[in-house]
Amino acid sequence: MRTRALLPAAVAAILLTVTGCGADSGSDTGVGAEAGSPTAAQSSPRVPVIATGTPGGVGGAAVPEALSFTATTVDGKPFDAGNLAGRPVVLWFWAPWCPACKAQAAETAKVATAHRGTVSVVGVAGLDTNTAMKDFVAETRTGVFPHLSDEKGEVWKRFEVTEQSRYVILDKNGTTVYEGVLPAGRGLAEKVAGLTG
Template sequence: MSAACRAPRSPNRSLRRSARSRRSRATLLAAGAAAVALTLSACSSGGTSGGSGKTNFITGKDGIATVKKGDRHDAPGLDGETLDGKQLSIDDYKGKVVVLNVWGSWCPPCRAEAPNFVKVAAATKGDVQFVGINARDPQKGPAISFEKDYKVTYPSLYDPMGKLMLRFPKGTLNPQFIPSTIVVDRDGKIAARSQQPLNEEKLRKMVDPVIAEK
């Protein structure tokens, strides 16, 4: 059949196809924007062994989850080799408030929050022990360079496979993203959690109430 014999396309059909095409493009753009936002707020998923069932936590508008003193769960035993080759266990810091920060040298939000952690660690020295958990770095080199670049003075456990994150048992405020921050009270119990990069103000908001506890 020649082109002249083909039935002409309905204008309405063309309009419908054009509208569908515009909707598809809009959907793709929206999905892309959401993906970018997720990347900026948290680099990747971590352990999934935990969950929030029966944690009795309250999450504020700032994304920080807190637990009343009487409702807290024990932090898991976290130990292993640090980036500088020493052995470390957070049990050694019982009696101190401990701030655990899960980070990776490959993670842009981790780089953004690093100066805030260095500053608050220096300001709370004596009351608080900061401990990093360097996750998903296949080699130590980039992580060590990260610490030098940001003048990180506190130790970091080396966790290339993310196994330490999986030690948090079901029913606790477990870290599920990188970066994540956990505050452990003087009794070794989880007091607060954030699963987003923190500025200085939000980090102090997590730490100061736990320091003030008697």
């Protein structure tokens, strides 16, 4: 029983050693991989995948490979990312114990509220228990958008995210247009406005 309780802390410690909380690894990118060329993480057998091109997004938009996955929210509800197809998507990867993530919360919620109906913002929580994730959402008042409980790291692996406090922004076609760290969320509003304006 003690080993089970220590597992989330051990995983977090290993990732902190490798990446650091909110450390800027210099791997921010302006443009992602070409549409239709999934990475090894995107084709992971652990991630449930919907067939590419399946209609199901906004207005019946085809679901790109990047959004062909399902998950569960921190509230225990099923989540189908395919429903986000056809509009820009901001994926915010965070951990409940990360101070850099807490610093991004207010700006991320502000952007989600300002662009409701035109851009989908989704938190992807990992590296801790679902209870800690729910507490983070309540404390940071970020319940204005859905948060996925990614305790096994499946969505993190899919997008090749190796550190918390990271954003992955997809255009309406599911192509990654930004991947990186935005300290305190600065610059997020401008990046999102560039996709909608």
